[in-house]
Amino acid sequence: MSRLTHLDDGGRARMVDVSDKDTTARTARAEGQLRCAAATLDLVRAGKTPKGSVVQTAELAGVMAAKKTAELVPLCHPLALTKVDVAIELDESLPGFRVSSEVRTVGQTGVEMEALTAVSVACLTLFDMLKAVDRTMAIDGIRVIEKSGGRSGSWTAA
Incomplete structure (x- = not known):
């Protein structure tokens, strides 16, 4: 494995200088899941959750989170997402x-971190909006499943 790029020679955290890298089209896809009781799904499907449109709110939260990734993860570059x-x-x-x-x-x-942040915050929003009706929920399996662009090229999870 190569040396860690987010550490300088003295071991201090730093944001990587990407100014000499080529500008290319870049894509990342991520996935995750929130497990819950079957009765919780029934409530969502019937539109009877106490906090309203759970799925639509969580999807919007994920989009908003992707756009804020550089504010949440200290060494991420702020990006103009397309x-x-x-x-x-x-x-x-x-x-x-x-x-x-x-x-x-x-x-x-x-944009791997932005894709992961989108999924993470969407799952957290689902959890927040459903915690009053289901305390058994669990978030898991959050991972990058595909990326393309840049020097390292394309990659797809097995």
Whole structure:
């Protein structure tokens, strides 16, 4: 493994200088899930949750979070995002919600952190909006599943 790029020679944290990197189209997709009781899914499907439009609110929260990633993660570069899409699907087999994001930019650094932040905050928003009716919920499986662009090229999770 190569040396850690976010540490200087003295071991201090630093934001990586990307000014000499090529500007390329970059995309990242991430996924995660929130597991809950089957009865919680039934409430969401019926539109009877105490806090309203759970899925739509969480999707919007994910989009907003992707745009704020550099404010939340100390060494991330602020990026001009050209696309943020967050989708949440109810899944009886979990039971729970499958959350996915796709983020794009044209720039000098990737958007993996923005995709992960979108999924994370969407899951947190689901949790927040449903905690009054379900204390058994768990967020898991948050990961990057695909990225493209930049010097390292394309990558897809196995």
